[in-house]
Amino acid sequence: MLKAEHKSGFVSVIGRPNVGKSTLINSLIGQKVVIMSDKPQTTRNKILCVLTLEDAQIVFIDTPGIHKPKHKLGEYMVHTAENTLREVEVILFVVDATEELGAGERYILERLAGIKTPVVLVVNKIDLIDKKRVLPIIDGYVKCREFAGVVPISAKEHTNLAGLVSELKQYLLPGPQYYPSDMVTDQPERLIIAELIREKVLQVTREEIPHAIAVDIEEITTRSNETLYIRAVVYVERESQKGIVIGAGGKLLKDIGAMARSDIENLLGSKVFLDLWVKVKKDWRNREGILRNFGYD
């Protein structure tokens, strides 16, 4: 039998914040390469994740949730998301099955209106709802626009991910493997480390500060006893936020450090000494120079 032709292509993953885009990509890739949290707008940068199969290679672009921008960082995020849509073979529009089609989804549907790339509707979190409710949800969306395909899934429980992959394969083009088989992401380690720390901060702080923080890795050096020394700074916008992140008696910062260190050690496969600081950088979100400093260029 003739061997099927190798296919490859780029897939953009879009959706309102918190619908499970990062969870989906991590589940597909089988490794934690994109940070997740239950707070919206966790993902800031466009991230490439690579799924290498025997007969195909799919490159996922995880985009920051599309939403109406309120400040410069918001504008940057929306711009990044929209730009990728024209460059890819197929767009995955991920929606949350537990939520009504609302203003957020309509806003994205409007953004998609002028774009010719095929769009597959992915209805996520079906583990949380009664099966009977899935069809009416899909109905609501297909009334709004034509989708190239519709796939209900649970990213968390890996339900129907194989179905999603075979749907995606239809849109790939005959082409080479762009990336080596063992490569799962194009993110440099430094950035992943910063993102892991940011994830822990988001997880332990209950207050609404997700947008107010950025993490900078100032130093990574190997110490004589094979331990990796990493100095990282968590930047916040106000003194009060600094207090929140540090916590009473430094407890929260200690927890953040311990959890992040464990993840970083798993990622790098070596012992890590994490030297974690919190500093105030006033209004960093609205100052372009500072944004560039944090890698959002």
Ligand SMILES: Nc1nc2c(ncn2[C@@H]2O[C@H](COP(=O)(O)OP(=O)(O)OP(=O)(O)O)[C@@H](O)[C@H]2O)c(=O)[nH]1
């Ligand atoms: N029960 C259930 N929870 C899910 C599923 N997928 C994601 N979640 C949860 O939903 C929350 C948000 O998931 P993320 O993957 O961070 O969402 P996101 O769309 O990447 O969010 P942003 O980065 O803010 O754009 C997390 O608490 C996930 O654990 C699912 O299939 N079932």
